[in-house]
Amino acid sequence: MAKNNHTKPIRILLVDDHEIVRSGLRMLLEGEADLVIVGEAGDGLHALQAVVELSPDIILMDITLPDISGIEVTRRLREGDCRSSIIALTIHEDEQYFFEMLQAGASGYVPKRAAPEDLLSAIRMVHKGEVYIYPLLAKLLVKDFLQRTQEDEDSKAAMDGLTMREQEILVAIASGETSDEIADRLTISKHTVARHRENLMHKLGLHDRSELVKYAIRKGLINP
Secondary structure (H helix, E strand, O other): OOOOOOOOOEEEEEEOOOHHHHHHHHHHHOOOOOEEEEEEEOOHHHHHHHHHHHOOOEEEEOOOOOOOOHHHHHHHHHHOOOOOEEEEEEOOOOHHHHHHHHHHOOOEEEEOOOOHHHHHHHHHHHHOOOOEEOHHHHHHHHHHHHHHHHHOHHHHHOHHHOOHHHHHHHHHHHOOOOHHHHHHHHOOOHHHHHHHHHHHHHHHOOOOHHHHHHHHHHOOOOOO
8 A cells, every 4th residue: 555655553452352453453563654662561561660761652552451441441541641642452342441431531333343444534533533433332332321311302302402412423323324324314404514513622622532522421422
């Protein structure tokens, strides 16, 4: 894949306790001109040390580690002065782990069964400041939100002045749906989606999808 030679490669730290997994990731990532692996760690404590020493752009973080969990490692890094972005790369696909990682400070969540292209997309998106949510999880989150909206619509209607439609679009955006996908599902125009997005961002004082995800979790619009 041709890349701009003047662009600095994305520096990646691999955190996984299985050597065979790290080996497979090396084979995949080293074939990309814009990515470089700067280090590896097989447990949480070594991961914390490696982040301090290497200052990677992206950390690919397994959740199940032999000493402390990837969730706890993520939390400790976020409580410190770490500027690295963290992507969970895990066998766990249930919502509890997903939400715990996001709440701890992760900017992406990719199952290990995902296609290589999904992981590469996640790395590049997160490096640009976006949040990457694996499509299957994103759809489950939107479905979950719509079901709970039917059950508890009154209590959510008044949240920070957002209308029900704005809340629905907020969750859809935070869950990774594009404007076209939202427009198609809700049978409205892309222009209307853009207007709702602009209104809700203005009401909430938010600026990007990462802030939307954190807001949606904090307010219970997306909830494990």
